[in-house]
Structures are given as structure tokens and as C-alpha cells.
Amino acid sequence: MRPPISAKTRIAGVVGAPVRHSLSPLIHNAWLESAGLDAVYAAFEPPADRFAAFIDGLRGGVVLGLNVTVPFKETALAMADEASARSKRAGAANLLRFEPDGRVLADNTDGEGLLAALAAQAPSLDLTAGPALVLGAGGAARGAVAALLDAGAPKVRLVNRTQSRAGALAASLNGPIEVCASAAPAALSDVALIVNATTLGLGGGAGPEIDFADAAPTTVVMDMVYRPLRTQFLGAAARRGLATADGLEMLIGQAAPSFEAFFGARPPALDVRSLCLRALQETP
Numbered sequence: 001m002r003p004p005i006s007a008k009t010r011i012a013g014v015v016g017a018p019v020r021h022s023l024s025p026l027i028h029n030a031w032l033e034s035a036g037l038d039a040v041y042a043a044f045e046p047p048a049d050r051f052a053a054f055i056d057g058l059r060g061g062v063v064l065g066l067n068v069t070v071p072f073k074e075t076a077l078a079m080a081d082e083a084s085a086r087s088k089r090a091g092a093a094n095l096l097r098f099e100p101d102g103r104v105l106a107d108n109t110d111g112e113g114l115l116a117a118l119a120a121q122a123p124s125l126d127l128t129a130g131p132a133l134v135l136g137a138g139g140a141a142r143g144a145v146a147a148l149l150d151a152g153a154p155k156v157r158l159v160n161r162t163q164s165r166a167g168a169l170a171a172s173l174n175g176p177i178e179v180c181a182s183a184a185p186a187a188l189s190d191v192a193l194i195v196n197a198t199t200l201g202l203g204g205g206a207g208p209e210i211d212f213a214d215a216a217p218t219t220v221v222m223d224m225v226y227r228p229l230r231t232q233f234l235g236a237a238a239r240r241g242l243a244t245a246d247g248l249e250m251l252i253g254q255a256a257p258s259f260e261a262f263f264g265a266r267p268p269a270l271d272v273r274s275l276c277l278r279a280l281q282e283t284p
């Protein structure tokens, strides 16, 4: 049981716009309650043009730290006094910590979340066995590409509707990244992993166009979208007999290191996935 909220209760949270849909308060507060920690995790939605003032006002440790979501991740990184190598590489921060001396420290745990989801749901995946195909070139794709290369993927193929954006991402990450015009059979046949890092599929719409018949049977397919949990993209991959990993597991995977950064303790063993599934009105 969490102690009653008092003047000593510590505060962390998530900032975004919109943020009302966020599952992070559900996840973190369940962990806090289970661990019996005297802390709360809230959600903040400042007007976009007041974000910088909001963050500056928290300098000094009034709040322990914040997860950061769309559309503030890039600004959050830019505002930090110190940033981890992985947040700089991702070009975005999903985690800010407020030090008592006024400094703001930035980190990015999204890539860790992606790898945690793959480890949990597709343990047979050997990232070193072949290229990874990443669909998308936004903030999430950028974090994914950096994390996959750091985790040993020999190459990343990048496909995006706006090809120039994929080119810019590849140039700035400076690694074995090949920009492809489409997910044609040649781009698919030897990949170990396919990741949807676009917004396609959100709300139940069609996912990125891809013919999973062109992929090897050992290919793992991951979708960052988790509303709905079973996207059309993952459904098509599963019908092809491919192993899949979902965006909810990634969300929980990025929340765990955030919890540790805020509260100085690893999250307790607790089935937060089931809580999230209930909130999403999904069946296990």
C-alpha cells in the first residue's frame, strides 16, 4: 500500500500534449503502490508555447522528473543541461530529471523499451543475424535505429513516405543505414526484424504496406503502435507465421528504467500489462 499523500510525498510525471490518453500514470502509480513508496506520478499538459517555462519552473527538484511525450521530446533534449549519449543519438529525450542544484538531465529510454519488448516477446530474435527494416523516419524511428545498431544489428534499412527525411536521419546517425524507396522483396528477404515506427495503424487503420510473404520465416515483426494492440500490421505478420512484439510491451519497457531514474528503485514484480490491457479494453 502507498502511504497517504502528504507534504512529504514525492512527485514525478509525464508531460505531453495531448497526454490524457497516456498509460504512464497507470503503470507508474501501480508500481508505486505495490512498492509502498511515498510518491505519485501525475500527467501534465502545458500549452505548447509554455512548455519551456513549465520545465524551467521545475528546476531545483520540485518534481523529481518527467517522462516526455509528443510533441515535446526534441525541445526537452534541447533544454537539458546534460544529456545521455543515447538521448543525443536519438535526437530526443523521453526522460528529464531535475537536480537540486537546478540542472536538468536528459535521457531516452525508448530504445531500451524496444529492445525489452523484443527480448520478452520474441526471445528467439538474433539481431546480429541480418539487417533490421525500420518503417518511418520520425522521432520514434530515429530512437529505434540508434538502439538497433547499438544492439548489434549489422545494418538498418529505412523506408519512409518522405524519403528525404529518411536520408536526413541516416546522415545524422552516421552508421550502416541504407535508405530504400519501398519495402520491396529485395529489402525484405534477409531481414531479422521489421519495425513499424510510423503512425500508420493507429486507431485500427491500415498499417504500412508490406508483403510478409517476402520475409524469411524467422523474421520478427514489431509494431510500436498499441492502440489497438493487435494492429492490422501485426495480424498480417502473425497470419504468415512470423513472431511478433507489440507497442504496449515497448511502453512498459521504457517505463521501467524511467521509474528507477525517478525513484531510485527497480519497479516491483507486478503484472502492469494486464492493467494496461484492461484500460485499453483489450483481452490478454
Ligand SMILES: NC(=O)c1ccc[n+]([C@@H]2O[C@H](COP(=O)([O-])OP(=O)(O)OC[C@H]3O[C@@H](n4cnc5c(N)ncnc54)[C@H](OP(=O)(O)O)[C@@H]3O)[C@@H](O)[C@H]2O)c1
Binding pocket: 070, 110, 113, 135, 136, 137, 138, 139, 140, 141, 160, 161, 162, 163, 165, 197, 198, 199, 200, 202, 224, 225, 226, 246, 247, 248, 250, 251, 252, 254
Ligand atoms: N510503444 C511505444 O512505447 C512508443 C514510443 C514512441 C512512439 N510510439 C509510436 O510510434 C509512432 C511514431 O511516433 P513518432 O513520434 O516517430 O511520430 P512522428 O515523429 O510524427 O513520425 C511519424 C512517422 O509516420 C509516418 N507517417 C505518418 N502518416 C503517414 C502516412 N499516411 N503514410 C505513410 N507514413 C506516414 C511519417 O512519415 P513522413 O516522414 O513521410 O511524414 C513519419 O515517418 C506513433 O504511432 C507513436 O505512438 C510508440
